[in-house]
Amino acid sequence: MNLLADRTKAFDSSGIRKVFDLAAKMKDPINFSIGQPDFDVPETIKEACIEAIRAGKNAYTVTQGVPALREKLQTRIDQQYGHKDRRVFVSLGTSGGLSLAMWSLINPGDEVLMFDPYFVMYPALTQLVGGVPVIVDTYPDFRIDLKKVAAAITPRTKMILLNSPANPTGVVASEEEVRGLAQLAAERNIVLISDEIYSSFCFDSPLVSAAKYNDRTLVIDGFSKSHGMTGWRLGYVHGPAEIIETMIKLQQYTFVCAPQPVQWAGVAAMDVSLGEQFAAYQRKRDLIYAGLADKYEVVKPGGAFYIFPKAPRGTGSEFVAKAIENNVLIIPGNIFSRRDTHFRISYAGSDEMIRRGIEVLRKLT
Ligand SMILES: Cc1ncc(COP(=O)(O)O)c(C=O)c1O
8 A cells, every 4th residue: 555645756865875875884984975064063052052941941932933033133134135125034954944945935837947966955845845846957067057047947937946155066156157147037037045054164255145136035044054053953044025924834834943942042153153163174175175186077166065076987876886895985976966977075074084085085096
């Protein structure tokens, strides 16, 4: 008897499961697979969370988030953009924000443009609501070609998903690319979603948000990566009031609210800058790029903590199997792509581990 809903069958997770099955046999691997920073949550933020729990701030909150956090976020956003109609609410991580955006905006059959390679959740979340992922290829340099985007737009195009700095490539979209995309979305009345979860990890120049050029842009951001709080599930979304109000309505009937103590920790986190850690990540980026660039076809990443080289021969999956045999855990590119040619390294680890990993990867070419 098949009890599962049809919507669960549009996608599967077998690729990543296979990798982790192989990885289960590894002993003390050089682990380049982790999608989170290697620094711990700063003490002041932990204290704020513990303090909130002790003070009895443990109940539900209003669905849009405690006023102290929401107002602090709103003030910062208003200072940055000065858009009259821009509102914010607190979500359960960036993932919660993405899900609510899909439920709020996508009708069955609506097309959602995304750039390949893409963050794994994008096609799955689109299909979950009956939308159709429309893939715009960005190989080999992972830059956005506006002509390709324009050609992919149809009367059913409802949404464009932009992620910069990007997972899995680490590429940061240029100001020109962002402006062009923002203007195109505005002209064609398409919702532009800007997933800025890696905005703190931007090494060569500050991130330019699409919201600067298109005041209807829906920005999704959060504390997971910027403060090492991936397990705490705290994010936020800002954009046009009507969309935000609808997302809040849906949050009320689904996630209810972000964990209250974590919201208070978020208030403290907004005053904590991890500049030193981000500078360390820039050095790690330089280290891994310098270690691979003469041996692999690879684009120098401008942000996040990923790099996405091309497999030297065979498919990306075959190369990953070989790397795992040599105790290096990497993720095949086909998890994030229609192509199976590349692999993702997360260099969110110690310099020593990165050096050991480089040594092995150089031998595998
Ligand atoms: C591009 C991108 N967006 C969203 C997320 C989800 O982050 P969160 O922990 O805020 O749900 C991730 C996590 O890896 C990501 O890489």
